Amino acid sequence: MNIKRIEESVSLRRSLDQGTxxxxxxxxxxxxxxxxxxxxxxxxxxxxxxxxxxxSLRVTKEEIIQAYDAFPTSINVVIQEAAENxxxxxxxxxxxxxxxxxxxxxxxGQKVTALxxxxxxxxxxKAAYPSSVLMNVIPAQVASVGRxxxxxxxxxxxxxxxxxxxxxxxxxxxxxxxxxxxxxVAALAYGTETIRPVDKIVGPGNIFVALAKKExxxxxxxxSIAGPSEIVVLADETANAHEVAADMLxxxxxxxxxxxxxxxxxxELAERVALEVEKQLTDLPREDIARASINEFGAIYVTExxxxxxxxxxxxxPEHLEVMTKEPMNLLPFIKHAGAIFLxxxxxxxxxxxxxxxxxVLPTNGTARFSSGLSVDEFVKKSSIIMYSQQALEDNVxxxxxxxxxxxxxxxxxxVEARFKKRGEF
Ligand SMILES: NC(=O)c1ccc[n+]([C@@H]2O[C@H](COP(=O)([O-])OP(=O)(O)OC[C@H]3O[C@@H](n4cnc5c(N)ncnc54)[C@H](O)[C@@H]3O)[C@@H](O)[C@H]2O)c1
Ligand SMILES: N[C@H](CO)Cc1c[nH]c[nH+]1
Ligand SMILES: [Zn+2]
Numbered sequence: 001m002n003i004k005r006i007e008e009s010v011s012l013r014r015s016l017d018q019g020t021x022x023x024x025x026x027x028x029x030x031x032x033x034x035x036x037x038x039x040x041x042x043x044x045x046x047x048x049x050x051x052x053x054x055x056s057l058r059v060t061k062e063e064i065i066q067a068y069d070a071f072p073t074s075i076n077v078v079i080q081e082a083a084e085n086x087x088x089x090x091x092x093x094x095x096x097x098x099x100x101x102x103x104x105x106x107x108x109g110q111k112v113t114a115l116x117x118x119x120x121x122x123x124x125x126k127a128a129y130p131s132s133v134l135m136n137v138i139p140a141q142v143a144s145v146g147r148x149x150x151x152x153x154x155x156x157x158x159x160x161x162x163x164x165x166x167x168x169x170x171x172x173x174x175x176x177x178x179x180x181x182x183x184x185v186a187a188l189a190y191g192t193e194t195i196r197p198v199d200k201i202v203g204p205g206n207i208f209v210a211l212a213k214k215e216x217x218x219x220x221x222x223x224s225i226a227g228p229s230e231i232v233v234l235a236d237e238t239a240n241a242h243e244v245a246a247d248m249l250x251x252x253x254x255x256x257x258x259x260x261x262x263x264x265x266x267x268e269l270a271e272r273v274a275l276e277v278e279k280q281l282t283d284l285p286r287e288d289i290a291r292a293s294i295n296e297f298g299a300i301y302v303t304e305x306x307x308x309x310x311x312x313x314x315x316x317x318p319e320h321l322e323v324m325t326k327e328p329m330n331l332l333p334f335i336k337h338a339g340a341i342f343l344x345x346x347x348x349x350x351x352x353x354x355x356x357x358x359x360x361v362l363p364t365n366g367t368a369r370f371s372s373g374l375s376v377d378e379f380v381k382k383s384s385i386i387m388y389s390q391q392a393l394e395d396n397v398x399x400x401x402x403x404x405x406x407x408x409x410x411x412x413x414x415x416v417e418a419r420f421k422k423r424g425e426f
Contacts (some may be wrong), residue, residue, distance in 0.1 A: 001277045001294055003270050003274060005265075009300075011316065012259050012297075012317070012318060012364075012365065013366045014228070014257060017207055017210070018350065023211060026182070027182045027215060030045060030208075032190075033045075034104065034187055034394055037191045039194050042183050044184040045179075048177065050153045050180065051156035056194075057177045057178055058176065059160060059176040059177070064165050064174075067163075067165035067169070071163070071166060077080075083138065085151060085355060085356060085360070086135065087138050087141075088357060090139045090376050093139070093142070093376040094143070096112065097111045099236045104395065105392065106387065106392040107386075108384075108387075111382065111385055112128070112380050112382055113381060114143045114144040114145050114146065115145050115200055115381065116145070117145070117199050117200075118145045119148075119149050119150075119188035119198040119203075119220075120136045120140070120150045121188075121202070122203060123180070123206065123209070125153075128163070129163075130164055130166065130167035131360065132360070133202070133356050134167055134171065135361050137168070138171065142376050142379075143378075145379050147198070149177065149196070149198060150173055151177045151195075152164060152177075152184075160178055164207070177195055182212035182403060183213065184211035185201060185209060190219075200222065201220055201223075202223040202361075204226045204234075210225050212410075215226065227257075228255040228257040228259065228293075229254040229257045229262070230318045230365075231247065231250070231259070231261070231318040231319070231322065232322070233260075234309055235263075235269055235322075235323075237266040239264070239345075240345070241272035241273045241275075242276050244262060244269070244273050245273050247322055247349050249280055249284065249294075250349050252288040252289070252290040253293075254289070257297065259297035260297075261300070261316065262300045263303065264302055265306055270394050273300060313337075313338070319362045319363060320339060321341050322348075326342040328344045329343060337368045359373045359375060361374035367426070393416065397416050400413075
């Protein structure tokens with residue numbers, strides 16, 4: 001791993017995959033087919049892209065029972081405990097509706113209402129993470145979303161990864177469909193004979209899923225489009241090189257385009273981490289992926305001071321930031337931009353990926369400058385409440401009418417004045 005000089009400015013931003021012309025055309029065609037042909041189109045695309053010939057799209061109770069047999073009970077217990085931690089954390093995010101009464105009797109407020117129906121996309125194959133099922137479903141449940149429908153592409157033999165089914169069942173999600181790609185997104189947005197439409201679609205997926213989500217946005221809401229994983233470790237001379245390297249590799253193994261960066265005030269630590277990364281890479285099962293990510297998007301920066309290191313961290317605005325310094329809590333006030341902040345030696349990034357409670361769906365590509373991780377807020381909406389008293393309207397009618405006339409909107413002015421003037425008096 002190369003130790004780099006700090007340039008004027010540093011960035012984690014990798015070009016976002018916008019898809020090729022061909023992929024965009026394919027997605028539009030798939031959406032149109034699903035909209036017009038419904039289930040028939042879903043079954044035919046599932047055969048074409050996933051190689052699975054299905055009789056029916058919905059996962060059955062028997063399949064869930066079989067999924068439990070694939071694991072020892074001990075892992076189910078772990079999933080259960082992780083789910084409890086995630087639920088407890090997200091319960092703290094719940095917002096209450098509020099009403100406030102002014103002196104003149106006016107009541108203003110905000111009513112928080114959960115979405116009626118949400119679709120959760122769970123990617124197929126190796127990236128079918130049961131942990132992501134927990135992270136996408138639990139905040140929706142905590143928000144009291146009425147209905148949660150899950151979609152995931154089946155393997156060629158028609159099966160769905162057992163871990164995904166067990167995680168869904170532990171959470172009580174029983175509406176699961178074996179369909180993936182753009183066709184699944186289209187089904188959730190438009191509805192088919194089997195799949196009822198939803199109001200919002202969340203969850204990561206490949207370029208076909210991302211393009212389809214962008215295309216149906218407006219008809220339904222979508223979450224942010226997550227890019228490849230990122231980790232930045234901010235360390236001083238007290239950090240342990242073996243542990244820093246291990247944490248960096250935890251994200252490098254996700255994706256060839258994942259990024260892991262060390263920012264340190266200690267040149268000696270930088271040298272040791274570079275060697276450790278190389279050493280630890282060699283026996284990783286996903287060595288090829290991690291090596292590609294390190295070569296292309298890995299970096300070690302040595303800074304003159306902690307002040308400069310903090311400037312670099314805020315500029316990178318990473319998805320995950322680990323602070324491995326003598327007094328990590330003391331640096332918290334100076335960290336402005338990061339999706340999740342892991343403080344101290346014992347807060348290794350996978351603690352957050354799986355177990356601690358906060359969500360692991362986080363802003364990537366520098367978007368932590370202006371956005372936040374998935375939360376209960378994403379599954380509710382807010383209606384404003386206005387109940388003006390007679391006194392309040394009488395006191396303010398002239399101001400409101402004047403403002404309306406400033407905009408040339410006479411009917412607006414007359415609407416408020418109608419309470420106090422008779423017909424023909426305007
Ligand atoms: N950021 C995160 O938290 C996170 C987590 C898990 C996965 N991911 C990402 O999700 C993605 C998973 O990708 P995947 O492909 O394994 O699963 P996927 O479920 O996203 O996509 C599989 C589907 O793609 C469609 N497809 C494939 N080739 C096609 C083609 N030529 N034309 C039209 N449709 C086609 C098929 O319908 C197939 O069912 C990866 O990019 C991974 O990085 C991200
Ligand atoms: N670190 C990933 C998000 O960047 C989430 C994840 C799922 N499983 C393991 N990790
Ligand atoms: Zn991870």
